[in-house]
Structure formats: structure tokens, C-alpha cells
Amino acid sequence: MNEKWKEFLAAVEKKCPQTHVYTQPEECLIYSHGCYPREYKWLLQGDYPYLTRAVVSPADEVEISEIVKLANEYEVGIIPYGGGSGIVGGTIPYQGEIMIDVKRLQDFSINIVNGTARGGAGLTGAEFENLLNEHGYTAGQYPQSFQSACLGGMTATRAIGTFSTKYGKMDDMVTALNVVLPNGDIFHSHLAPKRSTGPELNQVFLGSEGVYGIITSVEMKIYPVAETRIFQAYTFPSTHDGLNAIRNFIHKGLRPAVVRLYDEVEAVPKIASYGFEKGFVLLILVFEGNKEMSELEAKMTKEICLGNNGRYKGELAAKEWLATRFSTKKMLDFDAIKGGTADAIEVAAPWDCIENVWREMRKALEPMCTVVDCHFSHVYHNGASVYVIYHAKTGGDDKAGEERYLQCLDTAIQTSLQYGGNVSHHHGVGTAKAKYMEAEHGKAGVYVMKALKDAIDPKGIVNKGVLGL
Ligand SMILES: Cc1cc2nc3c(=O)[nH]c(=O)nc-3n(C[C@H](O)[C@H](O)[C@H](O)COP(=O)(O)OP(=O)(O)OC[C@H]3O[C@@H](n4cnc5c(N)ncnc54)[C@H](O)[C@@H]3O)c2cc1C
Numbered sequence: 001m002n003e004k005w006k007e008f009l010a011a012v013e014k015k016c017p018q019t020h021v022y023t024q025p026e027e028c029l030i031y032s033h034g035c036y037p038r039e040y041k042w043l044l045q046g047d048y049p050y051l052t053r054a055v056v057s058p059a060d061e062v063e064i065s066e067i068v069k070l071a072n073e074y075e076v077g078i079i080p081y082g083g084g085s086g087i088v089g090g091t092i093p094y095q096g097e098i099m100i101d102v103k104r105l106q107d108f109s110i111n112i113v114n115g116t117a118r119g120g121a122g123l124t125g126a127e128f129e130n131l132l133n134e135h136g137y138t139a140g141q142y143p144q145s146f147q148s149a150c151l152g153g154m155t156a157t158r159a160i161g162t163f164s165t166k167y168g169k170m171d172d173m174v175t176a177l178n179v180v181l182p183n184g185d186i187f188h189s190h191l192a193p194k195r196s197t198g199p200e201l202n203q204v205f206l207g208s209e210g211v212y213g214i215i216t217s218v219e220m221k222i223y224p225v226a227e228t229r230i231f232q233a234y235t236f237p238s239t240h241d242g243l244n245a246i247r248n249f250i251h252k253g254l255r256p257a258v259v260r261l262y263d264e265v266e267a268v269p270k271i272a273s274y275g276f277e278k279g280f281v282l283l284i285l286v287f288e289g290n291k292e293m294s295e296l297e298a299k300m301t302k303e304i305c306l307g308n309n310g311r312y313k314g315e316l317a318a319k320e321w322l323a324t325r326f327s328t329k330k331m332l333d334f335d336a337i338k339g340g341t342a343d344a345i346e347v348a349a350p351w352d353c354i355e356n357v358w359r360e361m362r363k364a365l366e367p368m369c370t371v372v373d374c375h376f377s378h379v380y381h382n383g384a385s386v387y388v389i390y391h392a393k394t395g396g397d398d399k400a401g402e403e404r405y406l407q408c409l410d411t412a413i414q415t416s417l418q419y420g421g422n423v424s425h426h427h428g429v430g431t432a433k434a435k436y437m438e439a440e441h442g443k444a445g446v447y448v449m450k451a452l453k454d455a456i457d458p459k460g461i462v463n464k465g466v467l468g469l
């Protein structure tokens with residue numbers, strides 16, 4: 001980072017009088033990390049290695065635009081910061097970059113005629129949903145980080161919630177957005193529901209993790225709050241049977257809001273606590289929406305599950321999952337142990353590879369870990385995601401824990417790629433997975449992303465290094 005950052009801050013304070021600027025070491029430390037497992041290890045190792053010089057918190061989109069222009073003028077690196085719940089090292093100020101906190105962007109409006117609502121990039125998922133609920137609507141977006149992840153961050157990472165089979169992921173939910181480009185210009189997407197006017201620009205910014213600019217507001221699809229919720233649980237003799245049942249009902253067009261299949265190992269404590277068949281896997285389904293449609297969907301799905309070796313187990317397991325769905329205590333507590341490291345690695349694969357990806361990732365991680373839990377919780381017409389939670393073996397200090405984290409991540413990603421899976425299903429790339437971008441997109445794909453970055457951010461002002469750009 002060049003030394004002009006002090007002049008930059010002075011210019012920001014002059015030009016943007018509503019902007020708050022924080023430079024106290026404690027304030028800088030809070031914003032210098034997100035939820036990337038290595039960042040936990042750095043926090044536990046004493047002096048924090050990568051501190052931001054300052055945090056800038058603008059009042060609105062116009063101030064963000066001015067700040068970005070000034071960052072260009074003074075050639076000062078900046079990083080957009082939402083909830084800080086990112087898990088892949090997308091907000092690390094390696095060069096002391098200045099954090100641009102978007103949380104003061106809190107606008108909200110609802111358009112019931114269009115079935116959309118617009119929220120400022122700084123509203124958390126929970127705040128946006130609560131505002132919608134006051135009008136009798138929902139966006140159906142419930143990531144586990146619902147209380148902290150912001151609309152801008154969720155859009156920038158293509159986040160997904162547990163009700164994704166019905167409502168989709170951010171890439172399906174967002175209908176329009178505003179973005180301050182790295183030169184300070186503001187992009188507003190047209191509100192037309194579909195266009196044939198060149199590539200879809202919304203999708204260029206969805207998943208861009210800040211490298212193409214700062215998202216300031218997002219328009220999303222909304223739906224009336226569900227009239228009814230129907231809960232079901234099934235056991236199956238094997239993951240293979242459970243996946244077959246899911247693929248069958250998805251191909252018939254059935255869309256339970258929640259689909260979660262726990263494999264033979266992750267299911268063990270749940271199976272034991274409900275007294276279900278030992279060694280079986282557990283499937284949880286939640287249907288919601290209009291009463292008659294949900295009942296019909298639940299009935300048809302049940303027939304398919306029963307026809308694919310499933311055994312119906314009532315409502316309780318699904319209801320209890322709903323009640324505890326936001327708890328992350330187990331994994332985060334483990335990260336706090338000296339020398340310990342834990343993570344959730346999420347990849348996706350087509351149906352014809354999914355079982356190999358799941359089996360081989362589990363097999364590869366088991367010798368390195370004390371816990372390897374696997375489930376499938378986001379399903380699509382042509383495949384599904386595999387979600388692997390691991391606790392690595394402990395020992396040594398936190399530096400050793402950090403090394404083990406890197407080994408586990410590499411083992412998991414390389415195995416996924418080898419068996420037909422990909423690099424990330426929904427956590428994004430950040431800096432943690434940047435080196436795998438070519439394996440995901442090929443040289444030509446990376447060339448397109450890099451050429452776009454070089455064209456719109458020639459000085460590398462915003463989120464340098466994220467996505468490997
Ligand atoms: C306990 C836990 C549970 C989680 N569960 C889920 C889950 O269920 N589903 C899921 O998808 N993810 C999940 N995540 C990951 C994380 O919550 C998501 O990646 C989330 O979308 C990040 O949003 P944020 O506002 O916290 O972004 P941040 O962490 O602040 O930033 C993430 C990235 O986006 C960029 N960014 C942030 N705001 C903007 C903006 N306005 N414009 C441009 N770029 C921006 C940042 O620079 C960074 O690169 C979880 C994380 C944790 C810690």
C-alpha cells in the first residue's frame with residue numbers, strides 16, 4: 001500500500017462529510033478479519049499479521065462513488081466489507097487496504113405489483129427478511145449466516161440458503177442491482193424481467209466478490225409468506241438410495257423447499273437419538289407455500305421416497321432441524337482449540353459423478369481428521385452439492401493448525417476436481433481457493449475474467465488478489 005493513504009483519508013473526510021472514518025487499532029482489528037479458518041488461527045497466534053489502515057463507512061451510494069474515485073486518484077487499495085461472515089479470505093488487507101463498510105446502506109422498498117423488494121447492500125439477511133415479513137412477504141433466503149451476512153455480500157458471493165430447492169440461490173433471486181464500478185461510475189440494471197441485449201450484466205456482478213465494484217443495492221424476488229409448512233423425514237439403507245430418491249422427485253418437477261440428506265456417518269447421532277435403523281441415512285424434507293399445492297407435492301414426493309427404499313419417519317426430525325438450523329457452535333468452538341482447525345467445504349457435481357465425489361472426498365479427508373460429516377443440502381435438475389464438515393486432527397500450536405487447514409483444503413478440492421466435482425458451490429473463492437480458478441474455468445475462462453478486471457480496474461484498486469485477479 002502506498003503512503004498516500006493518509007491524504008486519501010483526508011480527502012474522503014472533506015468530500016464525503018457523512019462518511020465515518022475509523023482508525024483506532026481495535027476498530028481496525030475488528031474489520032481486518034472475516035470467518036476464514038486461517039484468520040481464526042492468526043487471531044490466536046498473537047500480533048495480527050494483516051491490519052487495515054482504516055475503515056471507511058459511507059452514508060450512501062453517492063459517497064461510495066466519490067470514495068472509489070478518490071481511491072483511484074490516490075492509488076489506494078480498498079476492500080468492500082459487509083457482514084464479515086465470508087469464509088474464504090475475501091477481505092484480508094494483505095497490503096493494509098482500506099475497508100469500505102457498506103452496512104450503513106439500509107434502504108428498503110417493496111413493489112408488490114412486481115413481486116420484488118429492494119434493499120441496501122448493508123441490510124443483513126435477517127433484517128431484510130424481517131422487513132418483508134412485516135408486509136406479509138418472504139425472500140426465502142436463509143443461509144446459516146442469516147444474522148450477519150449482508151445483501152451486498154450475499155450477492156457478491158452467490159450465497160445460498162437452506163430453502164434453496166424452492167426459492168433458489170442469490171443468482172436466481174436477484175432481479176436487479178446497483179454497483180459502483182472501480183472507476184466510480186454507477187451501474188444500475190434495467191428492471192425488465194428478461195432481456196436479449198447481450199450477456200446478462202447482473203450475472204457479471206453476482207459472484208464477483210467485489211473485484212468488479214461495490215454493490216450498493218439489490219432488488220430481489222419476493223413471495224407471500226407461506227400458508228403452510230409440511231415436515232417429513234425418511235431413512236434409506238444407503239446414501240445411494242437416498243440420492244436416487246431425490247434425483248427422481250427432482251426430475252419429476254417436485255420442489256420441496258428443504259432437501260437435506262445426511263450420509264451414513266453424519267446421520268449416526270440423529271438416527272440414534274430418534275431410534276431409527278442403525279447404519280441408515282436420514283433425509284429431511286420441508287414443503288411450504290400454498291396449502292393445496294404443498295400437500296400435493298408432499299404426497300407425490302412421499303410416494304417416490306417410499307418407492308426408492310425409503311421408510312417414512314414422521315415429522316419430528318425435520319421440525320427439530322428447523323429449530324436448530326442457525327447453530328454453528330460445534331465448528332467454531334473447534335477452531336478455537338489450540339492447534340485445531342475445522343471447516344465446511346462445499347462443492348457441486350452432476351448426478352453421474354456425485355457419489356464418487358462424496359465417497360472419495362470422505363475417504364481422502366478421514367486419515368487427516370477426527371470428524372468428517374457429509375450431507376447433500378442443495379439439489380438441482382442436473383446434480384447437487386456435497387457439504388463436508390471436518391475437524392482436523394489436533395496437535396502442536398496454532399501455526400500447525402493453520403498448516404493442517406491448508407492440507408485439508410487442498411486434499412478436499414483436488415479430490416473433488418479429480419472425480420468430477422468443482423471448487424466451490426456457494427462459499428466463493430476469496431483468496432483461499434484462488435489458485436484453483438484455472439482448474440474450474442480453464443485458461444480461457446480465467447482470461448475472460450482477468451481481461452474484464454484489467455479493463456474496468458486497471459490500477460487494481462478494488463479487492464486485488466480475490467478470485468486470483
Ligand atoms: C457460520 C457461517 C455460516 C455460513 N453459512 C452460509 C450459508 O448457509 N450459505 C452461504 O452461501 N454462505 C454461508 N456462509 C458464508 C458467508 O456467510 C457468505 O459468503 C456471505 O454471503 C458473506 O456475506 P457478508 O456480507 O458477510 O460478506 P463479507 O464477508 O463482508 O464479504 C465477502 C466477500 O464479498 C465482498 N463484498 C462484501 N460486500 C460487498 C459489496 N457490497 N459489494 C461487493 N463486494 C462485496 C467482500 O469484499 C468479500 O470478498 C457462512 C459463513 C459462516 C461464518
